[in-house]
Amino acid sequence: MSYQVLARKWRPKRFADLVGQEHVVRALANALKSERLHHAYLLTGTRGVGKTTIARILAKSLNCEAGIGAEPCGVCQACQQIDAGRFVDLLEIDAASNTGIDNIREVLENAQYAPSLGRYKVYIIDEVHMLSKSAFNAMLKTLEEPPAHVKFILATTDPQKVPVTVLSRCLQFSLRNMTPQQVATHLAHVLEAEGVCYEPAALTLLGRAASGSMRDALSLLDQAIAYGVGEVAEDGVRAMLGAVDRRYLFSLLAALAEGDGARLMAEADALAERGVGFESALSELSLLLHQVALAQTVPAAIAPDDPERDALFALAAGMAPEDVQLYYQIAIHGKADIGLAPDEHAGFSMTLLRMLAFHPVEGGYSAPPAGGGRPAAPSIPAAGGHEPARAMHDGEGHAGAKALIARISGRPAAGESAATPPEAASENSEPEPASASAEGAPGAVDMASQPLRAASVTLSASPASDVVPPWVEEPSLAEEAVSHGEGRKVAAGAPTPLSTAEPDSEAVVANVDEAVFDGDWNGWVARLSGRMGTARMLAQNAALRSWDGQRLELSVSEAFRHLASRDYQEKLRAVIRECFGPGLELSVRVENSAEETPAMRDARVRQKHLAQAKESLENDPVVQLMVREFNATLLPDTIQPVQE
Amino acid sequence: MLYPWQTDDWARLNLERERLPNAWLLTGPDGIGKGRFARHLAMSLLCDAPGAGYHPCGRCEACHWFEAGSHPDFRLLAPPVDDEGEGGKTGRKLAQIKVDAVREVIDFAHLTAHRGRGRVVLVEPAESLNPAAANALLKILEEPPADVLFLLLADAPQRLLPTIKSRCRPFQLSRPDRETALAWLAEQGIENAQVEYVYHGEVPLFEHDPALVSVRREFIDGLAAPGFDTVNRLAELVEKHKLPLTRPVQWLQKWLLDLAGLRLAGHIRYHPQRRAALEALAGRADLDALMRCQTALTGIAPYGQHPLNVKLQVEALLMDYLSVFIPARPAATR
Numbered sequence: 015m016s017y018q019v020l021a022r023k024w025r026p027k028r029f030a031d032l033v034g035q036e037h038v039v040r041a042l043a044n045a046l047k048s049e050r051l052h053h054a055y056l057l058t059g060t061r062g063v064g065k066t067t068i069a070r071i072l073a074k075s076l077n078c079e080a081g082i083g084a085e086p087c088g089v090c091q092a093c094q095q096i097d098a099g100r101f102v103d104l105l106e107i108d109a110a111s112n113t114g115i116d117n118i119r120e121v122l123e124n125a126q127y128a129p130s131l132g133r134y135k136v137y138i139i140d141e142v143h144m145l146s147k148s149a150f151n152a153m154l155k156t157l158e159e160p161p162a163h164v165k166f167i168l169a170t171t172d173p174q175k176v177p178v179t180v181l182s183r184c185l186q187f188s189l190r191n192m193t194p195q196q197v198a199t200h201l202a203h204v205l206e207a208e209g210v211c212y213e214p215a216a217l218t219l220l221g222r223a224a225s226g227s228m229r230d231a232l233s234l235l236d237q238a239i240a241y242g243v244g245e246v247a248e249d250g251v252r253a254m255l256g257a258v259d260r261r262y263l264f265s266l267l268a269a270l271a272e273g274d275g276a277r278l279m280a281e282a283d284a285l286a287e288r289g290v291g292f293e294s295a296l297s298e299l300s301l302l303l304h305q306v307a308l309a310q311t312v313p314a315a316i317a318p319d320d321p322e323r324d325a326l327f328a329l330a331a332g333m334a335p336e337d338v339q340l341y342y343q344i345a346i347h348g349k350a351d352i353g354l355a356p357d358e359h360a361g362f363s364m365t366l367l368r369m370l371a372f373h374p375v376e377g378g379y380s381a382p383p384a385g386g387g388r389p390a391a392p393s394i395p396a397a398g399g400h401e402p403a404r405a406m407h408d409g410e411g412h413a414g415a416k417a418l419i420a421r422i423s424g425r426p427a428a429g430e431s432a433a434t435p436p437e438a439a440s441e442n443s444e445p446e447p448a449s450a451s452a453e454g455a456p457g458a459v460d461m462a463s464q465p466l467r468a469a470s471v472t473l474s475a476s477p478a479s480d481v482v483p484p485w486v487e488e489p490s491l492a493e494e495a496v497s498h499g500e501g502r503k504v505a506a507g508a509p510t511p512l513s514t515a516e517p518d519s520e521a522v523v524a525n526v527d528e529a530v531f532d533g534d535w536n537g538w539v540a541r542l543s544g545r546m547g548t549a550r551m552l553a554q555n556a557a558l559r560s561w562d563g564q565r566l567e568l569s570v571s572e573a574f575r576h577l578a579s580r581d582y583q584e585k586l587r588a589v590i591r592e593c594f595g596p597g598l599e600l601s602v603r604v605e606n607s608a609e610e611t612p613a614m615r616d617a618r619v620r621q622k623h624l625a626q627a628k629e630s631l632e633n634d635p636v637v638q639l640m641v642r643e644f645n646a647t648l649l650p651d652t653i654q655p656v657q658e
Numbered sequence: 659m660l661y662p663w664q665t666d667d668w669a670r671l672n673l674e675r676e677r678l679p680n681a682w683l684l685t686g687p688d689g690i691g692k693g694r695f696a697r698h699l700a701m702s703l704l705c706d707a708p709g710a711g712y713h714p715c716g717r718c719e720a721c722h723w724f725e726a727g728s729h730p731d732f733r734l735l736a737p738p739v740d741d742e743g744e745g746g747k748t749g750r751k752l753a754q755i756k757v758d759a760v761r762e763v764i765d766f767a768h769l770t771a772h773r774g775r776g777r778v779v780l781v782e783p784a785e786s787l788n789p790a791a792a793n794a795l796l797k798i799l800e801e802p803p804a805d806v807l808f809l810l811l812a813d814a815p816q817r818l819l820p821t822i823k824s825r826c827r828p829f830q831l832s833r834p835d836r837e838t839a840l841a842w843l844a845e846q847g848i849e850n851a852q853v854e855y856v857y858h859g860e861v862p863l864f865e866h867d868p869a870l871v872s873v874r875r876e877f878i879d880g881l882a883a884p885g886f887d888t889v890n891r892l893a894e895l896v897e898k899h900k901l902p903l904t905r906p907v908q909w910l911q912k913w914l915l916d917l918a919g920l921r922l923a924g925h926i927r928y929h930p931q932r933r934a935a936l937e938a939l940a941g942r943a944d945l946d947a948l949m950r951c952q953t954a955l956t957g958i959a960p961y962g963q964h965p966l967n968v969k970l971q972v973e974a975l976l977m978d979y980l981s982v983f984i985p986a987r988p989a990a991t992r
Binding site for chain 1: 673674676678679685687752761764769790793794795796797801813814820821823826827828833859860865885886908911915921922923924927928946959960
């Protein structure tokens with residue numbers, strides 16, 4: 015095992031050997047020359063850019079027997095011992111495994127003693143971000159005013175984890191990432207010295223794959239030499255890097271843009287065969303989506319010499335911007351969830367399917383309801399966001415606002431104020447949603463509920479307004495008017511609402527007694543549901559199969575088999591005979607049918623009401639005013655449509 | 659011994675022997691035998707007289723020690739195993755490699771080798787290093803004392819610290835192709851090898867328990883015929899066999915993936931033998947509800963080994979699943 019990896023073998027021994035980092039080297043060299051040395055340095059930068067290397071060279075420069083200078087001789091005893099890692103006055107501390115305060119205390123206790131061989135005692139504290147809080151604090155005093163013979167050099171990849179008190183005591187140098195060109199040039203230099211033949215294009219590839227880190231590049235180079243059996247060829251390197259090639263992403267996105275599910279899945283399978291990690295594929299995908307979004311909104315941001323520019327713009331032209339946003343969101347979420355899927359492949363394909371499922375053009379599938387899977391849907395109003403702003407632009411909203419302020423302050427409203435609410439409500443053709451919005455408002459507008467209620471009471475009591483706003487109307491009346499088919503004359507004639515559970519039920523029965531069952535099962539059940547008692551369960555979940563004037567045939571789905579029992583049937587029969595005369599026959603069978611049962615209808619209607627209630631609340635000028643003036647928040651979850 | 663599909667990888671690795679790295683990062687999906695490959699490699703590195711193709715001889719003292727798990731120059735850095743008997747396996751899966759274990763390994767690396775053929779440290783899996791432990795490993799990983807070699811195993815190398823990855827030489831292990839894997843599975847005497855192989859994401863190594871397979875089959879039969887009665891039946895089934903929550907969750911996850919896959923892309927991954935049932939269901943599935951159900955599954959997945967009331971959880975999940983097929987049901991607020 016005598017081979018030493020390139021990254022270690024080629025660790026620079028002199029400032030002159032360093033690649034890049036001229037800004038740091040120059041500052042240090044000048045400081046060394048004029049001996050204006052700070053007592054604590056902090057070196058930061060990503061992995062493999064030269065933090066530890068610079069720290070060691072600096073230690074050599076300080077202790078070289080030839081004198082302090084930017085060019086340590088490299089031959090004296092001190093230099094050689096430092097290179098070999100056994101110089102007594104250089105203490106290289108791995109802060110990541112010695113994190114505690116005791117470790118640091120031990121180190122600092124020795125700081126007061128003079129160096130035994132060298133000029134300075136140099137402490138290199140590597141991975142300093144891992145020190146515990148107390149260890150950092152224990153260092154502070156010594157770090158600020160160390161003995162004259164002590165120099166600290168701290169190195170870390172994560173300077174934001176280092177307390178400010180430490181940062182302020184150090185002279186900080188941040189090392190830059192290597193450019194691909196710098197890496198490629200250095201690799202060529204290494205290969206020439208090692209006597210390995212290479213193709214320059216291969217080095218360019220490696221340079222890009224290293225993403226700014228020289229150690230990554232040298233590790234990859236080691237691997238490439240082994241892979242290519244002693245030579246570094248472009249094909250070999252390309253095959254070795256594999257995943258860096260982004261072509262598969264473009265075909266993936268193209269399939270997505272066309273909504274071609276089969277191709278999408280085939281691409282995902284191809285990924286598995288090529289050994290590309292699915293999690294990194296998702297990050298790459300979100301990166302590419304970001305670039306597509308850039309190409310759509312700020313085309314100038316894409317570099318003109320980007321090799322993928324054409325493909326990128328082709329994709330950008332083929333996708334709607336909102337789709338790109340949606341896919342991006344789903345990709346980000348999918349990345350977080352991938353560890354929770356049964357395997358990575360499953361997590362990846364589920365994410366792709368999700369994108370497909372919420373693709374607006376997917377067969378007959380419209381946008382999901384608000385709060386569903388579409389994260390970027392703008393339907394949820396942000397408090398103090400664009401909603402109030404739009405109202406201001408209307409101009410009409412302005413007048414409404416004035417009127418509202420007047421109303422809230424308790425005065426009877428002027429004509430225009432009375433005119434506004436019905437107009438807002440009249441967008442909805444049926445009266446139900448209006449009542450729903452009225453009922454929903456106090457419950458939903460959380461913080462502002464009290465003033466709002468007060469406001470509507472004031473309004474309803476005010477004699478000045480001729481037009482009665484819809485929400486003052488008795489909600490049950492509105493309900494009745496719609497659902498009460500032939501009984502409309504009652505509702506219209508008398509202002510008192512015809513309630514279903516009135517004590518004078520005989521009158522009502524008499525009223526409907528003459529009626530002949532007209533085949534509208536759902537309507538009938540809705541009308542009589544209040545008086546059916548236990549039979550209601552069966553009636554609610556049954557669908558009408560046939561009706562021939564004498565015989566009523568109902569069907570009950572498999573899931574409600576227990577409702578088809580004799581007991582329930584008897585009770586329902588009694589109710590039906592009471593209504594339509596004693597001659598009627600009733601039969602119930604269990605089968606799955608596509609017919610809508612009253613229960614399903616209720617659910618559907620309720621859903622619709624909820625949507626309308628939500629919409630009318632969001633558009634309601636009072637609510638908008640609350641949001642604007644008092645910073646109120648509409649809690650969409652708490653909205654309830656009015657129910658009987 | 660190596661698995662039959664690993665011979666090519668082994669030959670590929672042998673090319674790199676002249677240029678041994680400080681640390682190898684062996685990557686590849688779960689269930690392709692990374693652990694066995696790494697142990698084989700470690701054994702061959704420690705063997706006194708490796709045979710042709712660097713395979714360990716299996717006869718020398720070092721090999722015997724290694725096989726007995728007592729080679730003094732080998733260290734395994736793995737999450738500690740719980741001693742709580744039955745809960746042991748669950749505990750191990752969630753546990754992390756702590757910094758103390760890493761410190762112990764650092765001390766080990768600084769001592770000289772016992773037998774003079776170098777030392778090997780196996781980190782399995784590297785993702786389970788907690789942040790402090792991973793950082794503590796950095797310095798030793800970069801410049802280990804002479805003759806120390808680290809082997810790191812990772813299913814998901816992108817989850818490792820970039821500073822760790824940058825210090826290791828990656829080596830990707832390949833997944834066996836279909837024929838090799840099926841042939842091997844048949845050799846192991848696993849019935850229904852093909853179905854099982856496909857069901858486990860096309861990797862050859864999976865936990866095989868015939869009893870569990872029959873429970874799974876019953877569970878999926880139930881999923882194929884959703885109804886209120888099945889919810890109860892399946893929840894009781896899971897309860898009766900005292901399964902941890904992850905099992906039904908994974909079964910349901912795979913089933914949903916196939917439903918969505920069939921509906922949107924005509925693609926079935928895990929249940930190809932149940933195409934007819936899936937087709938019947940996919941037609942009437944509500945995609946929105948399906949995705950909601952899937953989100954619920956993802957939400958519960960991290961708690962798969964927790965002592966939750968499994969029956970209640972399964973019932974709740976199955977109710978979500980049921981809502982996929984009931985079109986007019988009001989949106990569940992979960």
